[in-house]
Amino acid sequence: MKNSILNNYSIHNLETIATQIRRDIVRMVHACQSGHPGGSLGCTELFVALYFEVMNRKEGFDMGGMHEDLFFLSNGHISPVFYSTLARVGYFPAEELATFRQMNSRLQGHPTTHEGLPGIRIASGSLGQGLSVAIGAAQAKRLHGDKHLVFVLMGDGELQEGQIWEAALYAPHNKIDNLIAIVDYNGAQIDGSTEQVLSLGNLYAKWHAFxxxxxxxxxxxxxxxxxxxxxxxxxxxxxxxxVVVLLHSEMGNGVDFMMGTHKWHGAAPNDEQLAAALAQNAETLGDY
Incomplete structure (x- = not known):
């Protein structure tokens, strides 16, 4: 939130937070032997920058989100990084991260709203829908005279969904200029590289043409x-x-054996692999 201590963190402090969030991610996925560490690790810096430095947020949480910046996660399978960030920034206790993907947990594999988890405004994970939701929220803010911004994150493989491009046509036509879309441009998806599965071509030129x-x-x-x-x-x-941001990231960033491959898109580390991952990311804020 602007004029708050959250925006006085140095780059070093932001990196320290990111290191802890990477620990959280691998521990969460390991504990339940399920989840998506690759994309979560690749987007850690983005989430820390958004929530601890860039977004203008209010204290507390309400679903309406009036008079503050909003964020929507479209590629909901990277929920580990989202949950850890929300916990570390204060939306709920970090100890709750231990319930990730457990029965009756508020931290389901893909974010949902009926559990009432602070920070979550839409259910996501059915790919292709987040940009449309963000456009609706941005229009609602304009109608209410709210000058704040709406951010949305999509995966690059998600851009293979047709609904994305319908929304991409709609937003410029309606001059929705309080919207910042972000594409996690890591070139990998569950079955291989995006180039192999379905080439995205020149994304810069495509979005510009739209x-x-x-x-x-x-x-x-x-x-x-x-x-x-x-x-x-x-x-x-x-x-x-x-505005659209093409964020060139590395899937699995911060854990050497998870980088440079799509194989950790949706796989959990074993005990030995967890130990190796944690050795590369020192405990900084205290493990949950």
């Missing part, structure tokens, strides 16, 4: 680059065009 203001963050796992890129995106808002 009428979006397009910018790229070339190193989506460098905290300074991510913070600066998101700040640039917010500075380009409210100029009669929606």
């Amino acid at each position: 009428g979006w203001d397009v910018l790229e963050i070339k190193n989506g796992n460098d905290m300074i680059s991510v913070v600066d890129g998101l700040r640039e995106a917010t500075s380009r808002s409210r100029r009669q065009k929606p």
